[in-house]
Amino acid sequence: ASTVGVLNVLNFVKKIRKTVMLHSSTSEVYGDPNEHPQKESYFGNVNILGPRSCYDESKRMAETFIYEYKKIFKLDLRIIRIFNTYGPRMRPDDGRVVSNFIIQALSGEDITVYGDGKQTRSFCYVDDLIEAMILIMNQDEIIGPVNTGNPNEFTIKELAEMVIEKINPDLQISYSPLPQDDPMPVSYTHLTLPTN
Numbered sequence: 719a720s721t722v723g724v725l726n727v728l729n730f731v732k733k734i735r736k737t738v739m740l741h742s743s744t745s746e747v748y749g750d751p752n753e754h755p756q757k758e759s760y761f762g763n764v765n766i767l768g769p770r771s772c773y774d775e776s777k778r779m780a781e782t783f784i785y786e787y788k789k790i791f792k793l794d795l796r797i798i799r800i801f802n803t804y805g806p807r808m809r810p811d812d813g814r815v816v817s818n819f820i821i822q823a824l825s826g827e828d829i830t831v832y833g834d835g836k837q838t839r840s841f842c843y844v845d846d847l848i849e850a851m852i853l854i855m856n857q858d859e860i861i862g863p864v865n866t867g868n869p870n871e872f873t874i875k876e877l878a879e880m881v882i883e884k885i886n887p888d889l890q891i892s893y894s895p896l897p898q899d900d901p902m903p904v905s906y907t908h909l910t911l912p913t914n
Contacts (some may be wrong), residue, residue: 720776721783730785731795738794738857741784743863745801745840746774756801760861770898781863788861796854801867805844815839819878823885833896835875840867 724741731739748756749764756762764774781797788795804816811817820827850866872880875891882889 719781724780724783728783731793732787732791738796740796740798740851741780743781743797743799744777745799745865745867747778747781747799749774758865761860795861797862798851798854799863799865800847801842801843801865802839803844803847815874815877819881820885823881823889826886828890828892829878829882830892830894831874831878832894833892835878835891836873838871838873840868840871
C-alpha cells in the first residue's frame with residue numbers, strides 16, 4: 719500500500735491532472751529519533767532491519783515518490799505526517815496505545831506498559847487532524863511534510879495513569895519488556911500553514 723499503491727495513485731493523478739493529492743504519512747518516518755523535537759527537515763534514525771522497518775521505510779519511500787513526481791511531472795501534491803491520533807469510534811483492535819489501554823481498563827485488566835513508560839508520544843485529537851488536512855489542502859505554498867500532533871507530549875505511563883483514573887482506579891500498571899525499535903521520546907515541531 720505504501721509503495722506500489724502510492725505509485726498507482728500518483729500515476730492516476732498524473733493522468734487526470736485535475737486534483738490535489740494528500741498523502742498521509744507518519745511520525746514513524748523518524749524512527750528512534752536523535753533529535754527532539756523533530757522538525758520536518760530532520761531525516762530520522764530508522765533501523766532498516768528491525769521488525770517494523772518495512773512500515774517505516776515504505777512510508778519514507780512513498781514520500782520520496784511524491785517529491786519526485788512533484789518535481790518531474792509538476793503535480794499538485796501534499797504530505798502530512800500523522801502522529802498518534804485518537805478520538806471517537808476507534809477500532810478496539812487497532813493496536814494503538816490509546817485504544818489498547820481503554821480496552822484493557824474496560825475489561826478490568828491491568829494496563830500493560832512496555833519499558834518503564836517514560837517514552838513520550840504526541841497525541842492528536844481526530845478533529846484537529848482533519849482541520850490540519852483541510853488547511854494543507856487549501857493552500858498552495860507548502861507541499862510538506864507537515865507534522866500533525868500535539869506540542870504537549872505525554873509519557874506512556876501518564877497516559878496509563880489517566881486511563882486508570884477515568885475508568886477504573888482499582889487497576890494497576892503492568893510493566894513488560896520494551897519491544898525492539900520502539901521509539902523513545904518522540905516529539906515534533908511543525909510548519910505554520912496559511913489560514914486563508
